[in-house]
Every structure is written in C-alpha cells, then in structure tokens.
Amino acid sequence: MLLAAGLGTRLRPLTDTIPKPLVPVASVPLIERIMRNAQAEGVKRFVANAHYRADQILAHFGGLIKISHEDELLGTGGGVKRALPMLVSDPFFVMNTDAFWADGADRPLAKMLARYESPHDIVILCIQPRRATGVSRSHDFCLDPSGLVTRDYGAPIIYGGVAVVGRAVFDDTPDGAFSFYDLMEKAMDDERLKGVVLDADWYHVGDPTSLAETERRLGSA
Template identity: 45%
Template sequence: MDAFPVSPAATQADVVLPDVMLLAAGLGTRMRPLTFDRPKALIEVAGKPLIDHVIDCALAEGARKFVVNIHHKPDLMAAHIARLANALPDLTFETSYEKDRLLDTGGGLKHALPLLGSDPVLVMNTDSFWLPGSDNPIARLVAEYAKDEADCVLLCVEPDKATGFNKSADFLIDGEGNLGQTVGRPVVYAGTAVFSRELASLGPDVPFSLARSFGVARDRGRIKGIMIQTPWYHVGDPAAIVRTEQAIGTLV
C-alpha cells in the first residue's frame, strides 16, 4: 500500500507566503449557545480566540497580510480585527463584509478576491489549528503548489488524528499526493489550502462551498494534498473546546 506523501521539508526562508483569507463569517450553529452573543471565531480556547490561534499559525511561517470575511455579529469581528491591526502595525488586516447574506466558504473567498493581492492565495478556516512552530505545513503547501501540478493544494490529516473531528474522510490520497475518491488512503481536509486566483474566482454569484471548487480541481486532475505532521485540532462544538484544551495542555 502506498505511503502517505510527505513533501520535502520547506522552511519560511524557502517560500514567500501568499495573502491569507480567514473564513470567519459563519453562524456557528454547532457551537450554540456560545455563538448567540459572539462569532464563532471569537470563542476562546486556552485563553485565546480561535481566530488568533489560526493567525498565530500563519504568522509563525511569515504571513503578512490577512483578509477576514465577516457576517455574524460583524461589529464584534470588525472591532477585534481593528485591535489586531493596532497591535501589529507591521501587518495588514482587512475585512470583507458579507452584509446582505452569508456567502458560504467558496462565495466568501470569491467576494474577497479584490482585497487579496497575491496569486495564489492561502485560505484558512478559523475553527482549526495546530501549535505554531510544531510544523511548517503552510510552507510545504506553497512549495507543492509551486510545482505547477495543481490548482489547489489542501492540508490533510488522517481521520484518527483529527482531534475534535468525527467525519470519516473527505478524500482518498495516493502516493503522489493526488486527491480523489477511488484510489489511496482516507484523509480529512484540515481547513487550510493554497488556491490559484483563477480557481477561486470560479463559481456562481450565489453562496457556494469550497467543496465546489475542490470538485472543479479534481475534475481537472489538478488537486493535491499535503499531510500535516503535527497534532491538529478542530473546534466545532462546545465539547471540542474541552478536548482541545486538554490536548494542548499535554503539549505546552
């Protein structure tokens, strides 16, 4: 059986990180009642908002510009991003306001493209993270994308190593890092991906999921995966907060 593909080690010095799209507009229904009065991205885990954990992961590898989509409790999100911008003046933070309707992950990325200057762009969910410095997965994603064999490269995790995540699998990955549905071992999408602007711009002018974009890339035979090489935490419901805090406490 093919081994999981492990890209050659890549460090911050090897690559220039793209602009970062942080997906933070969702209603957080599975996190209720905590999201009745705040966005999911501002729920604290181990004393820090979820979105800050994700930003720290990107900062550890050299990210400089962040665009955050907002919709649920937008004033609270905008105020938090403004505080980050004031505290980190050497970085750039902007918000993409989905005022009239929630655009879902794919629609939110497409809507925010005018604020994102790089090609490719880095897309990160704000409910999953790893401990900064424990791996360089973003650099490895970018290095894999630079081979020009994929329109998007997804960070993946084995299902039994996805803390707080109960889904069996999103894809199968083969020994070359190709993602599909028929050949390879099961993996879960770990909420971070490098996207070409062209792929990110596709899609209808209605809300749609990034899963649609993944399908387009898969049909082209241009979707790859990279395995994360450190514990990964998905915080999707209140119980996951406890599990994640307990897991982090054993490592820090």
C-alpha cells in the same frame, strides 16, 4: 491570506454573544490561533470574511486585519470570491478559523506553496485521522502516493481547512453563494487537487464537546 469564518451555530450558547472566530480556546481566540500558525511562516496580511457580528472581529483587531463583510451568507466559495479584490497575492491561502495545530508543531504552508504549480491547482492541507481531534467522520478524501487527492485511492485523510488557491479557479463561478467544495471536486476531477500532510496533531472546534476535548489535550501536551 483569507480567513474564512462561519456562523458557529453548533457552538451555542458561546456564539449567542460573540462570533465563532472569537470563541476562546484555552484563553486564545480561535482566529488568533490560526493566525499564529500562518505568522510562524511569515504571513503578514490577513483578510477575514465575516457576516455574524463582524463589527466585533473588526473591533478586536483594531484595524490590524481587513474585513470582507457579507451582508448575506455567501458560502465557503462565494465568500472567498467576494474577498478577491481585497487580496494582494496570487495564489493565496484560505484558512478556516475553526481548526488549528499547536504552535511550533509543523510548518506546512511553505510545503503547500511548493506543491502549487498551475493557476488551476488547489493544494489542501491533509490530516491523518488518528491525529485529528473534533471530527467524528472517518475521512473526507484519500491521498495517493503521488500526492494527488482522490475519492477512494490512497491513504484516508481529513481536509484540514487550509488551501492554496489562485484567482483563476474562480473564473466562471456564480456571483452569489456557492461552496468551496465544488471547486475542490472540479480540481479533483481534473487531477489538480493536491495534498500536503500535516505532521502534527490537529484540532477542529465545531461544538462545545470538541472545544472541551481540545482544551484538555492542549493542557496535557
């Protein structure tokens, strides 16, 4: 599994001294929360891509995860491609470290793997907007009745920051920075972008306001 981390500029001043994945949410670092979601379904191997203060992430885990260090920012797609030699499985999960669901609330990863049928498929975690905390947009995509992700047909969903993807999807991609969304768009055009709906509340921590709201909701759950 690859854990994708951003700079966290919108979480300043918290990220002035620590990287975004280590920002605590109700005393638990973000990266540990998403790892717990994965570990609950049996995931054991983790690689984290990191640029800003990567040494702190490595020190925090004491060698329990591998670090794919980006000397320069490679974007959400380029960072995954850079880490491919460090990954064992194919397909594999990509999980953003700024979003998670409560421990024990759902086990969507197995369902996502079951939807993966072809080396050029991408399967994403879909969030019902009414169950999303920390996002202001109405939706990202739609999910049609057959489980295909579309631009405008089906139920509105928010991309939950988790995807199942195979190495073949990265063939013919540039060596350098590019967006994972580019790969999702291509898969959508090819009718290979599939979705699985999370049956749980979902929390995105992108700025101090969403952090405070997430902690409030977790405390009242």
